[in-house]
Amino acid sequence: MRFTTQRRLDDGVLERDFLLGDVPGILWTTESASAPAPLILLGHPGGLRAMYPRLVTRARSCVAEGFAAATVELPGCGDRPRSATADEARADLRRAVRAGEPVDEIVDRLVLPLVDAAVPEWRGALDALLALPDIGGPVGYAGGVMAIGVRLAVVEPRISAALLFAGSFVPRSMVEEARRVSIPLLVLLQWDDEDNDRQMALDLFDAFGTRQKTLHANTGGHTGVPAFEGESGNRFFARHLT
Numbered sequence: 001m002r003f004t005t006q007r008r009l010d011d012g013v014l015e016r017d018f019l020l021g022d023v024p025g026i027l028w029t030t031e032s033a034s035a036p037a038p039l040i041l042l043g044h045p046g047g048l049r050a051m052y053p054r055l056v057t058r059a060r061s062c063v064a065e066g067f068a069a070a071t072v073e074l075p076g077c078g079d080r081p082r083s084a085t086a087d088e089a090r091a092d093l094r095r096a097v098r099a100g101e102p103v104d105e106i107v108d109r110l111v112l113p114l115v116d117a118a119v120p121e122w123r124g125a126l127d128a129l130l131a132l133p134d135i136g137g138p139v140g141y142a143g144g145v146m147a148i149g150v151r152l153a154v155v156e157p158r159i160s161a162a163l164l165f166a167g168s169f170v171p172r173s174m175v176e177e178a179r180r181v182s183i184p185l186l187v188l189l190q191w192d193d194e195d196n197d198r199q200m201a202l203d204l205f206d207a208f209g210t211r212q213k214t215l216h217a218n219t220g221g222h223t224g225v226p227a228f229e230g231e232s233g234n235r236f237f238a239r240h241l242t
Helices: 048-064 082-100 102-132 146-155 172-180 198-207 228-241
Strands: 004-009 014-018 023-031 036-043 066-072 136-144 159-165 186-188 213-218
Touching: 014 036, 014 048, 014 102, 014 146, 023 048, 023 102, 036 048, 036 102, 036 228, 048 146, 048 228, 066 102, 082 102, 102 136, 102 146, 102 172, 136 146, 146 159, 146 172, 146 186, 159 228, 186 198, 186 228, 213 228
Parallel strands: 036 066, 036 136, 136 159, 159 186, 186 213
Antiparallel strands: 004 014, 014 023, 023 066
C-alpha cells in the first residue's frame, strides 16, 4: 500500500488516497484516535470519482461513530481499464430488463467475473489496512455490489458483520454460497427499486444461513434509501464491532 495524497476534512476526518498495486482506494480515519479503530469496508457499484460524494458522506458517519472506513475501486470501473465483455453484458442486461426478458444468463456473465476479480482485491486491501497502526479491527462490510458482499461474508473470516444493499442482481448460483453465511447481517431493500428484482432479493435473504439477519424494506426507488438507515447501520455495527 502506498499513500498518494491526504486531506483534512472540516470535521476532523483524515482522508488518504492510496494505491494497492494498481488498485486505487481511499481511507478515512479520525485525527484524534486514542486507540486502533474497528474498520468498515465501504462497498459501492462503480468508480471512486463518481461515487465519492456518497462514499465520503458514509465515511464521515462511520468515523463519527468511532470507526475507520475504507474503499477500493472495482475492476473495470472509474480510472481502471474497461472490460469490453462486461460493458456488453451491462448493455444486454439493460435491454433485457426493459423488454421483460430472462436475465439469469446475462447476470452470470456480468457479475460472476466481477466477484472473482474484486474479492481478492478487497482481501488484499484488508491485509494492508489491518497492518496500519491506527486500525485494529474487528471489520465490517457495508454496501454493494451485493454479490461481492455475499462472497466476502463467506470467504473472509476477518469480517464480523455485514450490511448489504439489495440493489443489484445476484447470480442464482450464489444462493448456495448465501447458505454458508454465518455472520450477523442487516439487509436494506428498496421495495420499488427499478434496477433490482425484489423477489430475487427476498429469496436470497431467506437463503442466508445466519441466524442473526434483519431485513429493512422501505418504499421508494433505487436511490431513495431513507437517511435514517444510516443511523440503523451505525447501531448495527456498534453492536457487532465494539
